[in-house]
Amino acid sequence: MTENTHEKSTTLVLGGTGKTGRRVVERLTAxxxxxxVGSRSGEPPFDWEDQATWAAALRGAGSVYLVYYPDLAFPGAADSVRSFVSRAVGSGVRRLVLLSGRGEEEAQVSERTVRESGVEWTILRASWFCQNFSEDYLLEPVMGGEIAFPAGDVAEPFVDAEDIADVAVAALTEDGHRGELYELTGPRLLTFADAAAEISKATGREIGYLPVSPEEYAAGLVEHGVPAGYATQLAGLFTDVLDGRNAHLTDGVRRALGREPRDFTDYAREAAATGVWGG
Structure with missing residues (x-):
């Protein structure tokens, strides 16, 4: 694939301090x-809930890595993405790379918005991130020795955020990814119990997995200070996408990058080496 020969205009990376966005920023900068960086702490700041911040963030941008917070499946997401895409195209953006959720029917509304935008587009439908165990929702439970989560014994093809970032940067900078939809998974299926065992092996600590109901999970989040409405939405989203609908592998990483995706074992070993899980 060839590098984009257009003038090197600015790439706006929404969620530029998040799990994939931070990695995309690092790669482009290198x-x-x-x-x-499109975030509330960026210069200029970008806030999905404040459209007055959008124009300054888009000024001079020729491409956008489009990440919606908190999730494309949440109420109001589709309307916000539709408004943003219209604003972006009107301001001169000519390439959109959307991070979408695998198995999220609501997210496909925003995918259609990007497809119909009239500019170059690529869609990345990602599975559950490996990094959710070390950078987000499940970091504290892992450190506490027990992952209580509403996933039952369903298998998931956990995908490494490093792979997502590599695909995103390729789509943002090369001409061979126009009109492509990449479903991104890891190379094998693991249950959450399997993932806990992998982390146990990497850390030398016993990490258990406790299946809980969505209601129990939401209640636990509320106990830790998460607003009740957000906790319920989050538990519902996890329950939906981890119902078995995604329990199969795809070749998205291979098609986009010409290599196999990173394995969970490698992720766990490298994460453990940083000390993020203690010990």
Whole structure:
């Protein structure tokens, strides 16, 4: 695939401090490409809930890595994405790379918005991130020695955020990914109990997995200070996408990058080496 020969305009990376966005920013910066971090702490700031911040963030941007917070499946997401895409195209953006959720029917509304935008687009439908165990929802439970989660014994093809970032950067900088929808998975299926066992092996600590109901999970989040409405939505989303609908592998990483995706074992070993899980 060839590198985009268009003028090197700025890439706006929404969620630029998040799990995939931060990695995309690092890769673009390392290549000497102009990049703008789209976040509330960015300069200028970007806030999905404040459309007055959008124009400044988009100024001079030719491409956008489009990540919606908290999730494309949440109420109001489709309307916000539709408004943003219209604003982005009107401001001169000519390439959109959307991070979508695998198995999320609501997210496909935003996918259609991007497809119908009239500019170059690529869609990345990602499975459950490996990094959710070390950078987000499940970090504290792992550190506490027990992952209580509403996933039963369903298998999931956990995907590494490093792979997602590699695919995103390829789509943002090369001409061979126009009009492509990549479903991104890891190379094998693991249950959450399997994932806990992998982390146990990597850390030398006993990490258990406790299946709980969505209601129990939401109640636990509320006990830790998460607003009740958000906790319920989050538990519902996890329950939906982890009902077995995604329990199969795809070749998205291979098609986009010409290599196999990273394995969970490698992720767990490297994460453990950083000390993020203690010990």
């Amino acid at each position: 290549r000497g490409l102009p990049v703008r």
